Amino acid sequence: VGSSPRRDILAVLLPWVQTVELNLSEDHPNRVNSLMVLYNFFEITLKFSHKIQNEVEALWVALGNGNSGNNVREIYNFIVDTSLEMKSPAFIECARQVIVSLASVQTSISLIDTLISNLEPKSTIPTDKFMVAKLVSDELPYITDLSKVIKTTGQESTFSLAEISIIFLVDLLLSPDDKIKTRLPLLLHLSFVFLDHQLSIVQDQACAMLIHLIHQYGITNTVSELVVQDLRSSEFQKKLWLHGDLAKDKNSSRIPDNMDSLVRNVVGIFEDSVSDIQQDWSRIALNWATSCKVMHIASRSFQVFRCLISFLDQSMLRDMLSCLANTVSDDNPAIQSFSMQILMTFNAITAELYSEQLIDFPQLFWSAVACLNTIHEHEFIEVLSTLSKFISKIDLDSEDTVKCLIATFPPKWEGRFDGLQSVIMIGLRSSAAYEPSLKLLDRLNMLKDSEIIGSGDYRILLALLANMPRFLHAQSTKKFPDDVINAANVLCGLAEKRNMQGLSRIITSLVKKRFRTKEDFLSQIVGVISRHFFPDYSAPTLVFLLGLLFNNTDWIKSEILDLLKHILRFVDLKSDDFFGLGADLLTPLLRLLSTEYIDRALEVLDETVNVSPSPYDKHYLMMSLGDSSVRKDYAKIATLFGIPESSGWSIPM
Numbered sequence: 001v002g003s004s005p006r007r008d009i010l011a012v013l014l015p016w017v018q019t020v021e022l023n024l025s026e027d028h029p030n031r032v033n034s035l036m037v038l039y040n041f042f043e044i045t046l047k048f049s050h051k052i053q054n055e056v057e058a059l060w061v062a063l064g065n066g067n068s069g070n071n072v073r074e075i076y077n078f079i080v081d082t083s084l085e086m087k088s089p090a091f092i093e094c095a096r097q098v099i100v101s102l103a104s105v106q107t108s109i110s111l112i113d114t115l116i117s118n119l120e121p122k123s124t125i126p127t128d129k130f131m132v133a134k135l136v137s138d139e140l141p142y143i144t145d146l147s148k149v150i151k152t153t154g155q156e157s158t159f160s161l162a163e164i165s166i167i168f169l170v171d172l173l174l175s176p177d178d179k180i181k182t183r184l185p186l187l188l189h190l191s192f193v194f195l196d197h198q199l200s201i202v203q204d205q206a207c208a209m210l211i212h213l214i215h216q217y218g219i220t221n222t223v224s225e226l227v228v229q230d231l232r233s234s235e236f237q238k239k240l241w242l243h244g245d246l247a248k249d250k251n252s253s254r255i256p257d258n259m260d261s262l263v264r265n266v267v268g269i270f271e272d273s274v275s276d277i278q279q280d281w282s283r284i285a286l287n288w289a290t291s292c293k294v295m296h297i298a299s300r301s302f303q304v305f306r307c308l309i310s311f312l313d314q315s316m317l318r319d320m321l322s323c324l325a326n327t328v329s330d331d332n333p334a335i336q337s338f339s340m341q342i343l344m345t346f347n348a349i350t351a352e353l354y355s356e357q358l359i360d361f362p363q364l365f366w367s368a369v370a371c372l373n374t375i376h377e378h379e380f381i382e383v384l385s386t387l388s389k390f391i392s393k394i395d396l397d398s399e400d401t402v403k404c405l406i407a408t409f410p411p412k413w414e415g416r417f418d419g420l421q422s423v424i425m426i427g428l429r430s431s432a433a434y435e436p437s438l439k440l441l442d443r444l445n446m447l448k449d450s451e452i453i454g455s456g457d458y459r460i461l462l463a464l465l466a467n468m469p470r471f472l473h474a475q476s477t478k479k480f481p482d483d484v485i486n487a488a489n490v491l492c493g494l495a496e497k498r499n500m501q502g503l504s505r506i507i508t509s510l511v512k513k514r515f516r517t518k519e520d521f522l523s524q525i526v527g528v529i530s531r532h533f534f535p536d537y538s539a540p541t542l543v544f545l546l547g548l549l550f551n552n553t554d555w556i557k558s559e560i561l562d563l564l565k566h567i568l569r570f571v572d573l574k575s576d577d578f579f580g581l582g583a584d585l586l587t588p589l590l591r592l593l594s595t596e597y598i599d600r601a602l603e604v605l606d607e608t609v610n611v612s613p614s615p616y617d618k619h620y621l622m623m624s625l626g627d628s629s630v631r632k633d634y635a636k637i638a639t640l641f642g643i644p645e646s647s648g649w650s651i652p653m
Helices: 003-017 031-048 053-065 071-086 089-102 111-117 161-170 178-182 184-193 200-217 222-232 243-247 257-270 277-291 295-308 314-325 333-352 362-371 377-393 399-407 420-429 434-445 456-477 482-497 501-511 518-533 538-548 554-570 583-594 598-608 617-625 628-634
Strands: none
Touching: 003 053, 031 053, 031 071, 031 089, 053 071, 053 089, 071 089, 071 111, 071 161, 089 161, 089 200, 111 161, 111 178, 161 200, 178 184, 178 200, 184 200, 184 257, 184 277, 184 295, 200 222, 200 257, 222 257, 243 295, 257 277, 257 295, 277 295, 277 314, 295 333, 314 333, 314 362, 333 362, 333 377, 362 377, 362 399, 377 420, 377 434, 420 434, 420 456, 420 538, 434 456, 434 482, 456 482, 456 501, 456 518, 456 538, 456 554, 482 501, 501 518, 518 538, 518 554, 538 554, 538 583, 554 598, 583 598, 583 617
């Protein structure tokens, strides 16, 4: 049959079609008849719309006009349900034509409003609906089987309601609409988070939506023309970020450069025509970041938010803190990646806000401090960066500032807080975290004693121990770079304030190169340490120094082995502080027995013969032979050091 007879048949059908009342309610007697009409109409559309497009469109318009326009809702519901059930891009492509046809029907049901109402975080979860059984009826002469009519590639594509809605909505954005303009921040945001979608139909429609929005509501200038030109390019995907970037490695949480530039360009295109676009989009992005259960979309939303951020309020911070509390220190790699997005967002906020704004958010400070107790190295390093920015912007030598922060100290804080200095020290175990940790400690050493930083003799001890590796290395190499000299001068100032002139003189002699050998320096500095800080702090001193042996930097291992050999002579390993620790205390030394440091490690072990045994010594010895992959095997055994990563990062278990 040619196209002309088909046109005639459809023309004859139109008056009848307008009388059809669709009802797909499960218990409605007209349900089967309604499904028959829709199934068969979709077969007509799939087979003939490319040949007799106008007539097929008229058929759907006539059907939509039936039942006082209520048929539009029934057809829409059928399309959405069938799209989710069939998981077929081919059916969705066909359904796009039908949606466009129905949009011209004058009815109280607004397809644009309905589709936009589906664009919420909970609707992004892919729907795993099962395909309904083939419709069979003895009373009806013919009911098509859509699964046979639609050409499939053999691969199913699971869609979410939000994705389906984006696909259909784009085709309805061809003319300006005030309702669309009011939802512009939401639509822009979804364009961006779906631009790297794995399904080409979703990615293409997200791209098309961004182009339509720019044309309809943006300012036409060179930037907008270039953006649209890039998006329309057949190779536009190569100019965008990739879906798999987020899962590649621990550094993949960074904002892709092309995302940052595109977001900024798009904001520039709309800022003159749409008031408060950047602020409103920021709120939308953060809402999706903190409430969307699809982690990829939530992570991309955090990245977009960081591109846009220019302000912060308490509700925004509260939402982020709630997310962070549930994700930081998680063992799941995907959740770790999401946690990094939140930590990077805190970092970006700290960088963006002025000092007078920052002090209004003490929760940001305390959440960063709390996250220093994370079990993950990359999270720790990110938090160091945040705190470094925070401390550079607020005056921690000001009593008012300290009082403000202490007044907001979290009431449910677990364990003691002895100041920032003591919490940061653990980062020195890691070759990756060593430099940022030391730089932040250097900055803290320049501040006065306080409840925030630390105080008393213990603060002097920590400052000295943190600097000992580079002090010893400088003496070994006879090279004293500026950072060593500056750290030494600051330490001397701290020591003199605590009336430790002996310590100050030794450090001064070191940087003035008055020691002939490293042995001379070691003898004197260890004598001062034992005189001022032992036995009160002998246990934390020894644990800290032993932990530094995990650091993967060769010269740090070497210098600490020399220091330990001297300092162990002044430590009473029979004291109650070391009772029952056994092989756990010696784990860092035992790990060196299979390395080139075996001889030097044995020399240090000769100084530890008085260590009392532990009932778990067998387990500690086994742990000392394994890497981080055996951590779960010994998760229930408490340890001083934990099992180190390759960098040396380790957390007590």
